[in-house]
Amino acid sequence: MTSTRHETEVVAPDDLPVVRLVREFDATPDRVFRAHVDPDLLLRWFGPADTQTRLDTWDCRSAGSYRYTHVSGPMELVSYGSFHEVVEPSSIVQTVAVEGMGDGVVLERYRFEPLPGGRTRLTVTTLAEDFTTRDQIVASGMEHGVREGHERLDALLADGSVA
Template sequence: MSTATRETQIVADPEVPLVRITREFDAPRGKVFRAHTDPELLVRWLGPRGLEMRIDHYDCRTGGSYRYVHSDADGEYAFRGCFHEVRPDELIVQTFTFEGQPDGVALEKLVLEDLGDGRTRLTVTSLCDSFADRDAMIAGGMEVGVVEGYERLDEVLARG
């Protein structure tokens, strides 16, 4: 199946301040997990096209932390968080903070499901402190960054 036919579903939960993102990839679960945990791969796909990415540190293990910066002609956008639980090929639980709004900390859970035939479903839930924080995250360009980022991830995975 062509990567162009993969759809990223982004749903804002009406009951709780949560965003659920679902995306399938034509790659084995281990490769998708590695692309989320290896900083050399992460820098090649995370975020929208047109932004440069610099990783200050990325220690993807239970108890580790990260900080990275996206930049363009308009400025820099820094993000940081802590890894609460990392289970190879299946789960990442982390916090996520945009440093431009340091009080808005989201708790994120990434679950990778083996669909067979070398395919993987990624489900990401992002729980925010409030509906206002969640809606601000969505309005701040999250959808473009997620959709374009996963398109870029398809390209990285296709290259091996």
């Protein structure tokens, strides 16, 4: 299978406090899903290239939890939450909170949709409490980190690191 360059689409609709990420991958849903739930694989692609990620807790199953730290120079950003539903290889539903950013929690749903030719469309829908929180998420620079992470994931999928 030849790899084509795919772009991550980031959409924040005017009428909902939602951020939607859509990205196609030249790999099956099983493989893309595995790269999202296997801690060793996740650490190889998650986040921007200039950031190290440390998994403090990772129990990726329905009713499990997680906590990770992004480290960039002297800055550390801690995110944590619960996995509400993990259905292999089709979806993950989780909450996300960020230490030091108040009591706000967002709800995320990852959908891994099979496409012709053994490909996958990943749609991540993040539902925020309000438009202000949604706009803060968009303004945080997350788009840059997500795009770089998806490019790194493309490389892992292409080189056979994800069986």
